[in-house]
Amino acid sequence: MHPMDHSAYLAVRENATVLEADGSGDKVLLLEDGTILKLFRRKRLISSALVFPYARRFADNIQALKQRDIPCPDVIATYRIASISRDAVRYTPLPGLTLRQVLSQDGDHEQLRVELGAFIARLHDQGVYFRSLHLGNVILTPDAKLGLIDISDMKCQRRALSQRKRLRNFQHLLRYKNDRAWLVDGDAGSAFVAAYAQGRTSRFIAQLKSLLA
Structure with missing residues (x-):
């Protein structure tokens, strides 16, 4: 990690737009x-973040995803x-729209459920456990691929x-209520599960269907 003095931070922050903040300051x-x-x-005061900073973890997670071509x-x-x-990571955002933004637009999004099911299966097959998995953190890129933020x-x-x-x-x-509704309402759950569960055991498929019910 690189040290950044206060004047350099102020220069970087000049004219910045705050996208997220809390009572402790900018995030x-x-x-x-x-x-x-x-x-x-x-x-x-005493935390594992002293040895393994959150910014470093963020960067390492990106490297791990890139190794998996995600x-x-x-x-x-x-x-x-x-x-x-503070520790910080500076990055170039992944271009595209979140799935929540995509779903707010008019159009037929049925195929997107299938693609999302297959995408999550790929993440799990490649050992990716993403605790913040929701439709606001999945991006549809301009070249119609799914990615993570x-x-x-x-x-x-x-x-x-x-x-x-x-x-x-x-x-x-x-x-997330709205995410769940889009994924499993009506016949949607069947399409989503089928895309995810291809090649899985019948016992696991039954467990997943029960979870989505």
């Missing part, structure tokens, strides 16, 4: 050049900004996810 900034600066605060942002650099007690809360392993982890990850996805 995500859209910089003047179109790149993103994501800021991380250590919540405790579209995601491009990291420019990671920083430690001591003057504001906001991947701080992610773990990647060498082996495919176990059935238990797969089902648990679906529980994360189904926490």
Whole structure:
């Protein structure tokens, strides 16, 4: 990680748009050049973030996704900004629209359910466990591929996810009422499950259908 002094931070932040903030300050900034600066605060004085900073984890997750040929942002650099007690990662955002944005537009989105089911299956088969899995974090790129953003809360392993982890990850996805409605209302669940469950055991398919019911 690169140290960034306060004057350099102020210069980078000049004319930035605050995309996300909380009571402790800025969290995500859209910089003047179109790149993103994501800021991380250590919540405790003694924390694993001292040894393995959140900004570094974010960058490592991006590298892991790129190794698996999954579209995601491009990291420019990671920083430690001591003057504001923050670590940061600067990156180029993944172009496209979130699936929530796509679904807000008129059109037939039936095929998108199938593509999403296959995409999540690919993530799980490649060992990607994305706790923040929801339609606001999945991007449809201009070349019609699905990719991921906001991947701080992610773990990647060498082996495919176990059935238990797969089902648990679906529980994360189904926490969001509107996401769940689009995925499983009517015959939608059948198309989504069929795309995800191709080649899975009948027992797992039954468990997944029960979860989506």
